[in-house]
Amino acid sequence: MTSANKKTEQPAQTWFIDLKWYEQNNRSFSNLAKDALCAKCRKRFTGKHKEASPDDLIKTISECCASQPDFITNHQPILTSIFRLFLANKNEPLDLTSLSKLLDEKRGGDVSRSSVSVISRLLKDENYYGIRQAESS
Numbered sequence: 001m002t003s004a005n006k007k008t009e010q011p012a013q014t015w016f017i018d019l020k021w022y023e024q025n026n027r028s029f030s031n032l033a034k035d036a037l038c039a040k041c042r043k044r045f046t047g048k049h050k051e052a053s054p055d056d057l058i059k060t061i062s063e064c065c066a067s068q069p070d071f072i073t074n075h076q077p078i079l080t081s082i083f084r085l086f087l088a089n090k091n092e093p094l095d096l097t098s099l100s101k102l103l104d105e106k107r108g109g110d111v112s113r114s115s116v117s118v119i120s121r122l123l124k125d126e127n128y129y130g131i132r133q134a135e136s137s
Helices: 003-008 019-024 029-034 039-046 054-063 078-088 096-106 116-124
Strands: 014-017 131-133
Touching: 014 078, 029 054, 039 054, 054 078, 078 096, 078 116, 078 131, 096 116
Parallel strands: none
Antiparallel strands: 014 131
16 A cells, blocks of 8 residues: 555544433433343343443443344344444444444345445434444544
8 A cells, every 4th residue: 555545545434322312312222222131131130220321231231142142133123233233342333344244244144234335324324223423533
């Protein structure tokens, strides 16, 4: 790669679940995240009187529930799979190429719905899961 290419090359845009978006839109992150809990963890969180924090839910899902074979399947809507990928990844920002690769692996080679172009179009106008582009630094 030439030095001219390095100067014009932009870093890959990354995406994440924007927890502030839920507050701004009067939505409940906890309700959506609880749908991703495995049966064992769902029991544990159901009995609590206080609302589970987003950090507790994300940690539990990434450490336990994400390892379940039915956590991400090719039978789910693609946005649900993307949301769950971020939960499994502790909500660390991911670029479209990484998202596509992980979805392809988790959804068993569902290449047609996990391509970069499809994911890009879906996330561009996403208004249900609060998945947003990370700020460029």
